[in-house]
Amino acid sequence: MNNALALAYAQRLIACESVTPATGAVFDALEDMLVPLGFTVERFISGEDDENPAHGAPVENLFAIRLATNGRHFAFAGHVDVVPPGNGWASDPFVPEIKGDLLHGRGAVDMKGSIAAFIAALHDIPKDAGTISLIITGDEEGPAIHGTRALITHMQKRGSIPDYCLVGEPTSVNRLGDMMKIGRRGSVNMWISVAGTQGHVAYPHLADNPIPRLITILAEIEAITLDDGTDWFQASNIEITDLNVGNKATNVIPAQAEARLSIRFNDLQTGDALVSRLRTLVERHGGSLTAMISGEAFLTPPGAFSGAISAAVEEVVGIAPEASTTGGTSDARFLTNICPVVEFGLCNATMHKLDEAVAIADLSALTEIYCRVALKMLAAEA
Incomplete structure (x- = not known):
């Protein structure tokens, strides 16, 4: 050779x-x-x-x-x-x-x-x-x-x-x-958006702050254990990879709050099932979710x-x-x-x-x- x-x-x-x-x-x-x-x-x-x-x-x-x-x-x-x-x-x-x-x-x-x-x-x-x-x-x-x-x-x-x-x-x-x-492992990215109503912090009854609802959503997601792994795969994991409000003012309740997730999953999960599960959770709190499945396990x-x-x-x-x-x-x-x-x-x-x-x-x-x-x-x- x-x-x-x-x-x-x-x-x-x-x-x-x-x-x-x-x-x-x-x-x-x-x-x-x-x-x-x-x-x-x-x-x-x-x-x-x-x-x-x-x-x-x-x-x-x-x-x-x-x-x-x-x-x-x-x-x-x-x-x-x-x-x-x-x-x-x-x-x-x-x-x-x-x-x-x-x-x-x-x-x-x-x-x-x-x-x-x-x-x-x-x-x-x-x-x-x-x-x-x-x-x-x-x-x-x-x-x-x-x-x-x-x-x-x-x-x-x-x-x-x-x-x-x-x-x-x-x-x-x-x-x-x-x-x-x-x-x-498979991979899916998700984007969560929670809409509110912008307003002055001194008049919260005239606004709707989306941040607490986003925090609630992320807390529920963080508490999820997808699985314990298999003989060939490690456990699936959900990671919060970004938070964004974009509020530069100190006295304004923002109109929107966003987060991004990345999930790496084993063959006990599928991309579609994960998207459906998380979308149901997010929508229960008034948010919306979009996703991109990069590949299945x-x-x-x-x-x-x-x-x-x-x-x-x-x-x-x-x-x-x-x-x-x-x-x-x-x-x-x-x-x-x-x-x-x-x-x-x-x-x-x-x-x-x-x-x-x-x-x-x-x-x-x-x-x-x-x-x-x-x-x-x-x-x-x-």
Whole structure:
């Protein structure tokens, strides 16, 4: 296996400034890497007709496939968009720089490094081993409206649904290989508004203060215990994330009070049921509630897929990864609707931070792990 390939690919991808939503040069780089390996590359823009600013700008997506007449269909999914680098980097975040045994640059671990490792692994996967595809979006770090969901629609229309999908998010914690994700909690955000009547504080009988009612609502919500968790998931939790009245005067009763909630929930709950429950509570006190469900909880039960990843990791780095459902959401929440999904990738210690960096040795080891996982799953029995 050519251990230098993953490093070279990662450097090229990092050099493409692809702050979310990503388009253009970074996808040109991917296409240049994949076409010589026998892949058909299909690129398209999504969201051009969407006038909702909350859905973000149009984004580019890429689906690449190398067909085989035998074997299973194994997919790798990821994103080439990155969060803004912020100020204070020791070097240009979009000029990849090697310092000692580390490669620095925005996206090094989240997640251009893992994409580079997978493409490097393709050089050692025979074309007749089975069908391989890559599902790459430019909209994971943003609203995620026109990214992987649009790619799934594209795949369904062309009849290219994989048997298994590995998402290359940075799941490792203390060292490469110590954790994989076999599920994720769901996520829903809610906005509560309580209307009142503005007035002078000296004449409260002529006004209606919405703040006490909002406080009552939030106290009831704070007292809720949704569940105690499951064998694979931690307990669901409700967090109050914002309060807003906007009253700059000291002698005015405000006309409106607002709050925002974020709920992360396990597979004992559903987004719709949570919204209905909280809306009923809020409306009982005269308020209103709107919500946005980012994704439902999902679980890929331990089995052949997670077993293949565990075996490959142990073969290459000598440890067995913990199967976990902790952390935030990822695009796996969409892909789980079409096939079994597991997430596995680099150490996440520096993702979204200044001076993001990946160990060059980890890029090499991850390339070997990805190669072994793909070969195992392409040969898996139906």
